[in-house]
Amino acid sequence: MTPSPPWPQRPKEAHHRLHWGRFRGQILAVIGGEACFLFLGIYLDEITYFVAGAALVLIGYFFWVRRRRLRDLLINQEAVQLIGTGDYDQAALLLDKLCRHPNNGSTLAVFLTNRATTALCLGQFEIALPIYHEVLRAERGVARGVFKLQGDLFRARCADALAFYGELEAAEAMLTAPTTSPRRTLEGHQLLARTVIDARRGEWEAAQVRLISQWGAAEAVYSATELKALVVVRAFVFAQTTLASEPADPIIATLQPEDINRSRWMGTHWTEMADFLNQYPQT
Structure with a gap:
């Protein structure tokens, strides 16, 4: 199979980038409000105006x-639900x-991760x-806080994409980064990527x-949506290792035609997977 071309390192769209400059508007607004009350206090020679005004600006900004x-969390929740129903364009x-x-x-790191997942589902x-x-x-900058809780999940999702794309060494490097999750939790997050890596190398057993x-x-x-993707990969792997005389796997038996259709992105850069999806359930 033809190797995948190198993937670009930075998003082309400005709103898909994550850096401190993305929040300068909010910072400048607060500083501007504080400065106005400072100048008012100096002009009237009364520091109380500055103290009261500064408190007002900070309280207003907090609310x-x-x-x-x-509002953003509700919109994100709606987008995740749309991903689950296969409405990727609207998500x-x-x-x-x-x-x-x-x-x-x-929060931007979470939204961007979901946006990347949506793009992945669209191939x-x-x-x-x-x-x-x-x-x-x-991780060590503007999104440091969320990485303490979800860093292993972010790396696993990136490894999923790299593995399906064919960049197996890069995917493995992502999975071997220092972690903070318990071993069992880490195994769960990384199962899809590690299974795809094994399968693409022909290590079916x-x-x-x-x-x-x-x-x-x-x-x-x-x-539930992520688990369906893993069930599709399970069906693909078991098709290579299970004899026709063996009983059907009950987990694979839960697959529906719409699950296969939503998983066609898996074969975008993986010929064997594309062939399997085209032939299923005849395989």
Whole structure:
């Protein structure tokens, strides 16, 4: 199979980037408000105006941030639901709206990760991979806070994309980065990527053993949508290792035609997977 071309390192769209400059408007607004009351206090020779005005600006900003954060979280939740139903284009529109006007680095990292996942489900690896990379670049900067909680998940999602894209060494490097999650949780997050790596290398037995032994860990951390993608990969692996005389796997039996259709992005850069999806359920 022809190797995939190198993937770009930075997103082309400005609203898909994550850096301190994205929040300069909010910072300048607060500084501007504080400065106005400072000058008023100096002009009237009364520091009370500055103290009261500064407190007013900060309180107003606090309530504005809380309101924005709640609204953004509701929109993000709607986008995630759309991803679950396969309405990727509408989900992308909502997430792009969130990414254009970010509230802070941590929430933007979450929105960008979901946007990258949406692009991945559309087979747009040229969009998804740079966004994942952009999020990971912010680990020690503007998104430091959220990485303490979800860093392993972000790296696993990026590794998923790299593995399906064919960049197996890069995917493995992503999975071996220092982690903070318990071993079982980490196994769940990384199961999809590690199984794809094994499968693309033809290590079918290793992939099957991993799927069987770590399936419970994945069920504990995956959403229903993510788990369906893993079921498709399970069906692909078991098709290579299971004899026709053996009983059908009950987990694979839950697959529906719409699950296969939503998973066609998996074969965009993987010929064997594309052939399997085209032939299923005849395989």
